[in-house]
Amino acid sequence: MLAPRGAPVQRQDAVQRATVTKQNKDGPYQWTSSYDVDFDDKALQCNITVKVKLTPADSTVTEDDQKKIKGLAQAQFQKYWDNKFTITDNATKTKYKLRLSLAFVDTGEHVAVTLHPGEGRDNRRNWYVKQVDNITLAHELGHQLGLKDEYVDSAVPDRADASKPGAHKDNSIMGDYYAEGEGKAEAKQRHGDTIAGDIAGATGRSLGASK
């Protein structure tokens, strides 16, 4: 069948969807990142979905708390990551907008998160009902996308001091946004490069990212 005029050229063998899974190691820290990816040749979108299973730590965490945090996490995730990059398939030159969203699920999750009462320090797998800023959930979900911290940490050789290649002070969402200014934090080109590389690895496609 001939493609309609103006439709993007599709490679018959191109993998359209995959689960991207990566083992991450950053000095003493290790974690597995994963998400689903789906190329939509009609909408020209490359859709990333992170499936999150959110479980209350105890009975003091209410339905309303869970609902509120799900809304906040989705909003923060999309504010910092959704629609920031264009993914180009180098074989067909097709350009896809990189779209991201969370899906809250009961089974089949990419990440299981415990929701704790009160205030505390969020990490990738533990969130708190009382959020003290509007950015940290987006940062933690960045780890779920296979991205590393970028602030100075003496425990990690690659970013043991500011001169090391893994340390960045350029208003990165993965950096020290408390010191640099929360309002200035953003996704960086190198994050798009990592995500495009991981999707390429999972799909066998040759991909690049641009802002």
Ligand SMILES: [Zn+2]
């Ligand atoms: Zn972090």
